[in-house]
Amino acid sequence: MSDKVPVITLDGPSGVGKGTVCLWLAKTLGWHILDSGSLYRLLALSAGDRPDLDDVSQLVEFAENMGIEYVSSEAGLRIYLDGEDVSEAIRSEAVGVWASKIAAVPEVRQALLDKQRNFARAPGLVADGRDMGTTVFPDAELKIFLTASAEERAKRRCKQLKDKGVSVNLSELTVELKERDERDSTRSVSPLVAAEDAIVIDTTDLDIEQVCSRVMQLVEQRLLKV
Numbered sequence: 001m002s003d004k005v006p007v008i009t010l011d012g013p014s015g016v017g018k019g020t021v022c023l024w025l026a027k028t029l030g031w032h033i034l035d036s037g038s039l040y041r042l043l044a045l046s047a048g049d050r051p052d053l054d055d056v057s058q059l060v061e062f063a064e065n066m067g068i069e070y071v072s073s074e075a076g077l078r079i080y081l082d083g084e085d086v087s088e089a090i091r092s093e094a095v096g097v098w099a100s101k102i103a104a105v106p107e108v109r110q111a112l113l114d115k116q117r118n119f120a121r122a123p124g125l126v127a128d129g130r131d132m133g134t135t136v137f138p139d140a141e142l143k144i145f146l147t148a149s150a151e152e153r154a155k156r157r158c159k160q161l162k163d164k165g166v167s168v169n170l171s172e173l174t175v176e177l178k179e180r181d182e183r184d185s186t187r188s189v190s191p192l193v194a195a196e197d198a199i200v201i202d203t204t205d206l207d208i209e210q211v212c213s214r215v216m217q218l219v220e221q222r223l224l225k226v
């Protein structure tokens with residue numbers, strides 16, 4: 001019998017709802033979760049204000065040496081960077097923008113590859129990102145790619161931030177999101193693209209329950225053989 005850990009990848013652009021679906025799926029299956037975007041966000045925080053994107057060796061050093069800890073608690077998942085709880089700090093739009101700039105550096109992506117693969121532990125892993133199905137877990141059992149129009153994604157992100165008490169401007173957020181998508185989709189290494197064998201779900205007109213139910217159908221067909 002193979003002792004390979006089963007992996008489900010969920011990729012897609014910013015604000016498409018991957019995080020919510022992945023959390024729900026990992027909890028439902030009792031599997032581990034990899035929020036790969038959080039690694040790029042942690043790196044952006046580690047590198048400080050306005051990091052020098054040309055200083056590749058320093059970025060790689062930060063990537064290799066940052067002290068990361070994910071701690072599950074009743075209150076949800078908390079994320080620590082060098083001992084400090086940065087769970088909220090890494091979610092700001094500014095950190096997201098720097099994360100996507102840093103993520104375009106090929107050496108940085110290489111430095112984070114093994115860290116991401118090490119998340120695959122029994123009984124299984126749900127991996128959330130941009131290149132989970134294409135680069136990090138090319139042999140995943142099930143690959144899903146979520147899409148939605150930029151306007152719809154900006155609306156969802158806006159609501160999410162407002163619910164957290166962060167004031168946001170929808171048109172600025174839409175522009176920022178489109179810029180980030182453009183950067184993520186056109187970078188030379190591991191661009192944001194659906195794997196050839198990924199199942200694409202357009203979520204523009206679906207609510208979160210409908211997306212979760214479609215995803216679970218696929219999991220049952222592919223992995224649970226129901």
Ligand code: C5P
Pocket residue numbers: 014015036037038040041096099100101103104128129130131132180184
């Ligand atoms: O998913 P999240 O918005 O937290 O990711 C922040 C940024 O990290 C993305 O805009 C993207 O540039 C980068 N990222 C990536 N590859 C991943 C996950 C995130 O390049 N697998």
